[in-house]
Amino acid sequence: MKKLISAVVLSALLPGCQQVNTTESGVTQINRKQSMSVLLSEQQVDNMARQSYQETLNKAQSKGVLNSDKQMTARVRTIANRIIPQTSVFRPDASKWQWEVNVESSPELNAYCMAGGKIMFYSGIIEKLKLTDDEIAQIMGHEISHALREHSRERMSSAYNKQLAIQGLSLLTGGKYDGYMGMADELMQVGYFLPNSREHESEADTMGLELAARAGYKPQAAVSLWQKMAAASKGQPAEFLSTHPSNQTRIQDLQAKIPAVQSLYDAAARKYPNKKEN
Template sequence: MFKPHSISLFLAAATLAGCQAVNTTSSGAVGVDRKQYMFSMLSTEQVNQMYAQSYQQTVSQAKSKGVLENNSPVAQRVNRIASRLIAEVKAFRPDAAEWDWDVNVIDSPELNANAGPGGKIIFYTGLIEKLNLTDDEIAAVMGHEIAHALREHGREAMSKAYGVQMATQIGSAVGIGDGSLQLANMGVQYLMTLPNSRSNENEADLIGLELAARAGYNPSAAVSLWQKMAAAGGSAPPEFMSTHPSSGSRTQALQENIPKVMPLYKKGR
């Protein structure tokens, strides 16, 4: 039986088993250069296919309810901005230019938007209308979401979940008690998953900032966007914020990096 002090070392080794260190994007002007651990048996193509199925279900449901926007002014606006941003993804990963990109707008009061694995983008009209977003601010949201897709943060999170599951199964096999496993799993969650979640958000902020700038959208809008988002929530943050944890340093980090991408913005205008 493993001694208590050795459990954390065992789980760390088991969690990383079957993982490979990769960097899914180039660093860009903003300098995102973190090695990511991906489960080798969980490919990019598999994750993209899984998400595409979920995405199509959401789009089909919206269509059946008559809330899928096709040629409305807001849909045309979102598609125009998306086209300019997608044209710049090759700066971070050339293969993403060949993804099967798709953009849909859903008429809903939700303050939400998403760009999932493989380039599937959904925008909700509530986000644009309730926050009175400018084109620059829409580009900031979309750039942030596209960055998550480019960096494969979803696949990375799934890889970590597989690692925890693997460690649990191996730990059970060698006789670690349930109480010790629960405590160890909490350690994995708080020492690995949550810090990386904040790291992923920072990466999406910075890459999104650069994508918007390259596409000719004012990167300063990223600051006003998050200020609007925070103000809209009050005591209950918008749904978008529930999966995008905020921190006091977010605005500061954006402001510090705006000078790095300003030359790209001026060139892209």
């Protein structure tokens, strides 16, 4: 019965979606086809992101914590100004995005880039981990990659189709198996959505490594960054039940990919001979 329900629900994900690749593959060869709902456009997601980002800015501004550390804000924006031009390698249209880069004074170990290029760093991740510019660049490249790959739109499409599939199963069976809906939902979560999210994180790690290298930031900083993150974490859920790869998996994967981008870094580093070593 479990296999039957899972098969029916998963097969219902296909209608209403189109298979696309939102980015060029780059030297790191990110070329997975993505499933996007035809009812959820890139512009719709960008508009939602823009509204949410503005609300965040307004809230932080009212609290006096938006870009309150001028030196840190300038530092983050300088790094962004080197990485953002590299996005054209993956998406030529990204040069037309209305990019914004801000820093909120907060103890959180977090940063993000919303659809359309809305970047936010929290001061906590920089201060608590004592990040170098190269490590900040790895985080920024990672977060920008989520936006380039439209991972938020992909997740929204998956969630939307998941609901349609469960509702469709109930209609097809006349409600006969409604008692199994919770089980089917759990199977979908563990068997499809969580691994898919881990794939998003791995893609962002890989593309971010390339973006940072093209901007002249050391690829090895990706490893030291996650070593710091591992030391700062108080424990993680099992990788099988997590939306993120384990720290050790990330470190191993990134170490394996550094040779592919090393020549990009070597070439880009010559453009920034006066860059402070850190």
